[in-house]
Structures are given as structure tokens and as C-alpha cells.
Amino acid sequence: MPRGIKVRQDKIATVKQALKRNGIARQQDLVEQLKIGKNTISKFFTCQQIDYLNFAEICRALNLEVNEIADFTDGETTETPEAPQPEIITPPKQPQPNQQTKVVLQQAIPAVPVWKGRDELLTELGQRLLNLENVPKVLALIGQGGIGKTSLAVKLLSALGINITHQNSDENCPYQCVMYFKTQEGTSFDDIAKFILFEGLGIQTDENLKTADEKIAKIIQGLLQTRCLLVLDNLESILQPANHPQAGKAISQDWGKLLNALVYQQHQSQTILTSREVPADLADTRYPGAEPDSELVNIITITGVATAAGVEILQQRKLQDSPEDLRWISERVDGHVFLLTQLAAIGKDKPGYLGKHPELVTKKAEPILKEQLARQTAAAQDLLRRMCVLRVGIDIRGLTFLRLYTNNLEKDARFEMAAMLEEPAEFTKAELRATEVILGQLVDSSLVQNRYDEQQCEVFYELHRVIIEFLQAEYKDELPNLLESVYKFYASGKNIDNPRTLEDLLPVLEAQYFAFQLGNYSEASRLVMWTLEEYLRRWGYWNLLKDLYEQILPKVDEYNYPVCLSQIGRVYRDVGKWNIAEKYFQDALFIEQNKKNKSGIANSLGELGSIERNRGNWDAAERLLRQCLELMTEVGARSGMAISWGVLGDIERKRGNWDAAERLYRQSLELRTELGDRSGMATSWGVLGDIERK
Incomplete structure (x- = not known):
């Protein structure tokens, strides 16, 4: 979800009419009703970008649907010039061109707040996918965390004619179905198999597919009959780490079989994957130690952007240092996109500050994060500390629970009672709003990521993995207490009523995980x-x-x-x-x-x-x-x-x-x-x- 959204130009009359329809005479009355700044309200009615949460709150007050009036096309603030968009890649003429591409998202695809210096690579990759004479089965984008692999994959979808926002495509899109799936720690083979078969391919079969081999065969059959583009994001989550004897192999043998089948079995579809390591299962399993077939698997190592592009990112983030200092900063971090955004947040409104503190401009994230954390309020630092043991995204109410949690019954009995009764704790509007304010600061500082879930109509927040690892090392002595607070939160939601999906069971699954970690x-x-x-x-x-x-x-x-x-x-x-x-x-x-x-x-x-x-x-x-x-x-x-x-x-x-x-x-x-x-x-x-x- 972009940080800021605005009202579409063709809907401005609708929102102004909504004022009168809801008995609100002036914009000032709305300011006083919602306790939102006058400048923010003014921007809303003049089609300028504001924070998503404020935008949603104004819509609720006016009884308007966000998706009906919102313009999501730009994720930066109005003062930031929009990055030039690459041209849509026109594919070679395909047999039986598809006009109705099905786009299925396992979860909302992240916005791309930073895009500089990779348009040529984007064009090259698009041409590789559409080269009819030598079509790769898998395009693997490999690189460090935060280097921009997911952003590149998202931009590649757009360049191929796929409209993520509206989940459709233009007439040039060569695929009949596009599927996006983000893996996380613990994502099982059954999760991806069910997503591809039922949600993606729409295979409603009466067959009793019990084994992984049967499911994989059915998937390949579907990919043979329907030309699909499958995006597997964050794939390192299901791979063995580098210090494991089976480094790079899928933790689940069935996951490994699926990856191998996507390369070596007969079908007409393609896969884009992002990972920190090359999945070993992309190689021919008949030959131990073999490398993936370069004709079938295109491995693209994603490095940092060029120095000039790094300078553009820093300038886009309003860093006012001299051109020489900006080039020096970009070179020192090798164009690492995430680190550039962190440095920009540190040096914003302080020209020359980074030059006087060269220890900040290193390839290591630790000094950057320490400096960035030092700029946060005590409440923001405390919330980050409480978030660092979370495994999945969490909403405002969940973060309010963690922010206020205490096991002192005399101080506040709500949390222990909620866990004991297995019912959500109640919070005041002021408590929820305070959490929103803190999160707004953390999101703007690139310390917290947010995404909007359209099915649940809710914003979820999570930490970048680099930050999680840093914070867990910083607070290692406090981890048992932090685990306890998160367990109590999920325990308050484990009394589920008629669950229908695995997502409905998430509170129970997380409560079970944290209970085990705590030795309960x-x-x-x-x-x-x-x-x-x-x-x-x-x-x-x-x-x-x-x-x-x-x-x-x-x-x-x-x-x-x-x-x-x-x-x-x-x-x-x-x-x-x-x-x-x-x-x-x-x-x-x-x-x-x-x-x-x-x-x-x-x-x-x-x-x-x-x-x-x-x-x-x-x-x-x-x-x-x-x-x-x-x-x-x-x-x-x-x-x-x-x-x-x-x-x-x-x-x-x-x-x-x-x-x-x-x-x-x-x-x-x-x-x-x-x-x-x-x-x-x-x-x-x-x-x-x-x-x-x-």
C-alpha cells in the first residue's frame, strides 16, 4: 500500500457533495470532528496526497468507499517528483492472444516507493521472458535483503502489461493467468499447492489429491493447458540456511519437488522468483552438485543501483547534501536501496551530517539502525522492541495490545483477562489513535513496512528482516518477556468461531508457536x-x-x-x-x-x-x-x-x-x-x- 493516496480528479465533485449529504457545512467542521490537521483536510479536497489512515478516516466520516474515489498511482508525497515509468514491453505476437488475464494475489503486493536506475534491466528481463525462441522457464532474482528484488519483480509485472491495482491486464499481456505468492517462514507445500490449484488455475476437482506428487502433476497439467506467470516472492524463507549441510535446498522435500518440476517438466508457463540464495532444487536432481540449466533458468544477481541512481534516490528523499557528498554516500553503500533510504532519513534536514559521521555510511546495517532508532521517540523504540519477535504482519489493535501490555493486574487487568477468556481486549479510540501516530512515524522512517489487505480491509504492519535480526540481538535478554506478551495477544484471539480458511486459524497457530517457544x-x-x-x-x-x-x-x-x-x-x-x-x-x-x-x-x-x-x-x-x-x-x-x-x-x-x-x-x-x-x-x-x- 502506498504511503500516501489522494482523491481522483474525476471524483472531487463526489467528495464535496458528501460534505453536504452528511450535514457538514464547512471543512473546518470536519477538522474539529476528526481531530485531523486543517492542512490534511485541505489536501484531501484538493486532490493532494495524504496518509492512508487519515484518508480512510475521512472517507468513513463522509460515508465514502476508499477504493471508489482513491488514486493509488503514486506512493511518494506530492513534493516528490514521480519517477519516470518504463514503457510497456510489447511482446512478440502470441498464438491465440489473451484479452482476459486472471490476476490472483495471495496477499497485497508491496508498493514500490523507490525506483531509480533499473529501467534498462527491467526492459532486458521483460524481453527475456517474451523471447519465443529461447523462453526461460524460471527467472530467478537473487540478492541481499533490501536490495530491491521484490520491487523489480513488481515493476516487471507492470511492464508486461499487468495492472496490479485493478488485478487485470492490457491487451498486450501474453499470459492467461498471473499469480503472486509470498512465502514466509513455515509456509508449507500444501499452502502453495492449494493457492496454485484452486485460486490460480481454478481447478475444482473431485479427485482426492493426497500426495505431493499427485498435486504437482495436477499443477503441471494446469500450467501446460494455461499460459501462466507465477511469482514466488521471498523464497529464501523456505530454504535451508547457508550453514546447513543441505544449504539452498528446500526445507520441505515436497517444496523442492515443485521447484524442480517448474524447471524440468513440460508446460508453457513461467516463474519469477526472488530469493537471497539460489534454490538448489532448480538444478537437475539426477546429478548431485549440478548447476541449474542456464537455458531453462535465468539467474539474475541483483546488486545495488549505480552511483548516479543512488544520488537520485537520496535527492528524491530530500537529502540536501552537496553533489560530492551524495555520490560519496551512494558509493559507500554500493547502491543498496534499503540502506540509502535509511541514510536519507538520518540526514534529512541536516546537510553535511552524514559526511561528518562516516561511521554511519558503511555496508553494515547496525550503525545505521542504531542512529535511526536514536531519532525515534521512546514510545516508538518501545513498540519496535515489542514487535521484533512477531512472525507475521499485525494490525493496529494487535500493536495496541503489545504497546500497552502489562502482566500487572493492578495496573491494567485487560490483557491477562483477555488471554484467560480468549477474547479480544477492548481499547479506547485515543489508545488506538496513539498507536497510529507512532506507526506513522516508523513507516515514514522506513523502519516499519505496511500493506493493505483488501479482503480484510485492514492495514498490517511488519518489520524488515534486517531490523528484526538487529533488534533481537539488541534485546536478547528480554526475548522471553517479549515472547510472553505476543503469546498473550494471540491467546486472546484463539477462541475462533467456525473457521473456514487457514488465515482464520492464524491466532491459534501463532498462540501454539509462542506457547512452545516459551516452554509451555x-x-x-x-x-x-x-x-x-x-x-x-x-x-x-x-x-x-x-x-x-x-x-x-x-x-x-x-x-x-x-x-x-x-x-x-x-x-x-x-x-x-x-x-x-x-x-x-x-x-x-x-x-x-x-x-x-x-x-x-x-x-x-x-x-x-x-x-x-x-x-x-x-x-x-x-x-x-x-x-x-x-x-x-x-x-x-x-x-x-x-x-x-x-x-x-x-x-x-x-x-x-x-x-x-x-x-x-x-x-x-x-x-x-x-x-x-x-x-x-x-x-x-x-x-x-x-x-x-x-
Whole structure:
């Protein structure tokens, strides 16, 4: 989301009419009502840029929709001249040119506040993608954090005729579908597979795609049938670090398979990826240590901008140093875009200051960030300190919780009560506004990034990774307390009602993560086993669920250990990996037998019986399931008894023993009826009807 937006020229009459329609006689009345500066209100009504939050607040007061009147085309202030835009690249004539490009964004694409010195590179990359004689499958933009990789990818989309704001394209766009996906730490293969298949390609299939290989095959099939451009941003988040034995390989093997398939399998689509390191999975896996095929993978190392372009960035940010000093600054940081913006914030309105402090102008971010932090208010520094352990973007209410958090009940009991009741804390308008003011300062200082989520109609804030690493080192002794405050915030939102997407589960996922980091293993385990288990298994997030169970497995108590083993086994069973599942069920059975836990023994026997049934080993399955039924009957587990009779009936039906199958199904139906298990009753009636039809 740009820092500033303004009213479109063709909508100025609409906003002025809104004043009268809402009974506001003068602009001054609006100033007094909203407590916003007179200059800001004046700029709003004269189509000049103002802060997004102020713009949205004015729209609310006038009952106007932001998107209907806003001009998002320029992300800088009105005093800053707009950077020249590169020309749209006209592609060679394509077979069956596409007029209706589908543009799908996993999240809002960041604005490009700084763009200088890369127009030639932009044109070159666009031509590479559109070269019909030698089309690369993957364009990899590799470089340091903050060097401008994402900005280049975003500009490249625009140059290819893709309108990000309106999520459409012009007639020159050669793609039928454009997809943008930003990875983060913990992004699973299931996340990207679901995004590409359902949201991007629109494949609504009845097929039960259980394994990663099946999903990848379906993705490649879609990329073959539809010419797509897939943008994978921030890919280093899912790669092993440089100090790992498998450096550069995807942490998830399935992620690695997908990346490799995008290069070496047959399709007509292309991928742009940004990363700090070259993903090793782009190479041919048949040859260990091989480099990616340069014909299929174009690796572009992104370095800093040229000295002259760096000078333009500093001037654009209103640095008033002499031309010689500006060139010196640009050269000393090798044109690193992020560091240039930080230096400009430090030296703004202080000509010659950076020249007298050469220690600031280095390739290391630490002295720059320390100097920049010293310029912030105590409240701003404190908020940054509290944000440095966050993993995902957070909204104004969340940051207000962190800013005001205390575990002192006498001072303010809201936070502990909110966490205990699992309900959001209540804040006054003044408290929320104070947080907005602090964030405005931090955003303007390039210390906090913001993005607008159109689906949630909310602005989310996060720190640049360089700043996170710096702050965590600075406050390493305080990290346990900082983790505690963030855990309490997410705990206040984990009482979810009818979640429908993984995003709806985010408070629970984050609460589980921070509980584990704090050593609260019982709570971390409870959230996995009693909340996340239900939805992640139902929605098919097998890998994420397995990872969570494997994380808590060494930390759970003696009672829950075999339960976790069985749940991991169920994940492998559900994706068709029966041999691995069997090993987990056998381990769980061994522990339950040593504990003489009849209920646990019965469950493990039932799972092992299901494995044998899936294999078609009817005799082995029947033996295990009858042992399970006997124990279920002994402990009075009536639901388990009903299930066992039903599965035994299914075995007899597979054998063709219709009378025996009917008898068992009727026993199952009778008990399900007593239990009020309507779903099980319906299943039993259906199977009995099928038997009669035979």
C-alpha cells in the first residue's frame, strides 16, 4: 500500500457533495470532528496526497468507499517528483492472444516507493521472458535483503502489461493467468499447492489429491493447458540456511519437488522468483552438485543501483547534501536501496551530517539502525522492541495490545483477562489513535513496512528482516518477556468461531508457536490436539499437521505420547503411505500395551486393522479388528464398537459374504441409532441398501 493516496480528479465533485449529504457545512467542521490537521483536510479536497489512515478516516466520516474515489498511482508525497515509468514491453505476437488475464494475489503486493536506475534491466528481463525462441522457464532474482528484488519483480509485472491495482491486464499481456505468492517462514507445500490449484488455475476437482506428487502433476497439467506467470516472492524463507549441510535446498522435500518440476517438466508457463540464495532444487536432481540449466533458468544477481541512481534516490528523499557528498554516500553503500533510504532519513534536514559521521555510511546495517532508532521517540523504540519477535504482519489493535501490555493486574487487568477468556481486549479510540501516530512515524522512517489487505480491509504492519535480526540481538535478554506478551495477544484471539480458511486459524497457530517457544508445552500440545487437529485434517493440511505433532512429540507427557504417535500415523495413512503409518501405529500399540491401557490398545489395533483392509489383506484386517472390538466392548466404548462392526461388515462385503455383512452393518446401525450418530446411521442405511440391491 502506498504511503500516501489522494482523491481522483474525476471524483472531487463526489467528495464535496458528501460534505453536504452528511450535514457538514464547512471543512473546518470536519477538522474539529476528526481531530485531523486543517492542512490534511485541505489536501484531501484538493486532490493532494495524504496518509492512508487519515484518508480512510475521512472517507468513513463522509460515508465514502476508499477504493471508489482513491488514486493509488503514486506512493511518494506530492513534493516528490514521480519517477519516470518504463514503457510497456510489447511482446512478440502470441498464438491465440489473451484479452482476459486472471490476476490472483495471495496477499497485497508491496508498493514500490523507490525506483531509480533499473529501467534498462527491467526492459532486458521483460524481453527475456517474451523471447519465443529461447523462453526461460524460471527467472530467478537473487540478492541481499533490501536490495530491491521484490520491487523489480513488481515493476516487471507492470511492464508486461499487468495492472496490479485493478488485478487485470492490457491487451498486450501474453499470459492467461498471473499469480503472486509470498512465502514466509513455515509456509508449507500444501499452502502453495492449494493457492496454485484452486485460486490460480481454478481447478475444482473431485479427485482426492493426497500426495505431493499427485498435486504437482495436477499443477503441471494446469500450467501446460494455461499460459501462466507465477511469482514466488521471498523464497529464501523456505530454504535451508547457508550453514546447513543441505544449504539452498528446500526445507520441505515436497517444496523442492515443485521447484524442480517448474524447471524440468513440460508446460508453457513461467516463474519469477526472488530469493537471497539460489534454490538448489532448480538444478537437475539426477546429478548431485549440478548447476541449474542456464537455458531453462535465468539467474539474475541483483546488486545495488549505480552511483548516479543512488544520488537520485537520496535527492528524491530530500537529502540536501552537496553533489560530492551524495555520490560519496551512494558509493559507500554500493547502491543498496534499503540502506540509502535509511541514510536519507538520518540526514534529512541536516546537510553535511552524514559526511561528518562516516561511521554511519558503511555496508553494515547496525550503525545505521542504531542512529535511526536514536531519532525515534521512546514510545516508538518501545513498540519496535515489542514487535521484533512477531512472525507475521499485525494490525493496529494487535500493536495496541503489545504497546500497552502489562502482566500487572493492578495496573491494567485487560490483557491477562483477555488471554484467560480468549477474547479480544477492548481499547479506547485515543489508545488506538496513539498507536497510529507512532506507526506513522516508523513507516515514514522506513523502519516499519505496511500493506493493505483488501479482503480484510485492514492495514498490517511488519518489520524488515534486517531490523528484526538487529533488534533481537539488541534485546536478547528480554526475548522471553517479549515472547510472553505476543503469546498473550494471540491467546486472546484463539477462541475462533467456525473457521473456514487457514488465515482464520492464524491466532491459534501463532498462540501454539509462542506457547512452545516459551516452554509451555502442555498448552502448545493442547492447541494442536484439540483445536488445530480438527480443522487441519479436515482441510487436508497434512504436512503442517504432521510438523506440529512432530514438534510437540518430544515434549508431551506420558499419556499423550502414544496419542501423538497415532495422530502422525493417521496423517501418513490419509496420504497413502501405509508402511510408515503402520510403524507409528505399532509404536503406539507397544507403549499402550506396556501401560495396559485397554482403550489405547483398542485404538491402535483398529488403526492397524484399517491398514490391512486398505491393503486388501482381509484375514489380517479381520483378526485385528475383532481384537479391537473385544477391547472396545470391555471398556464400554460404544462409538468404537459401532465403527468396528461397520468396518468388519465392509470386509465381509468385500469378500462377497452378503448375509454376514448385513448382520454386522445392522449391529452397527442399531448402536449408532442409540448414540444419535446421524452421519453413521446414514452410512449404514446406504450400505444396507446397496447389499439388498446386490
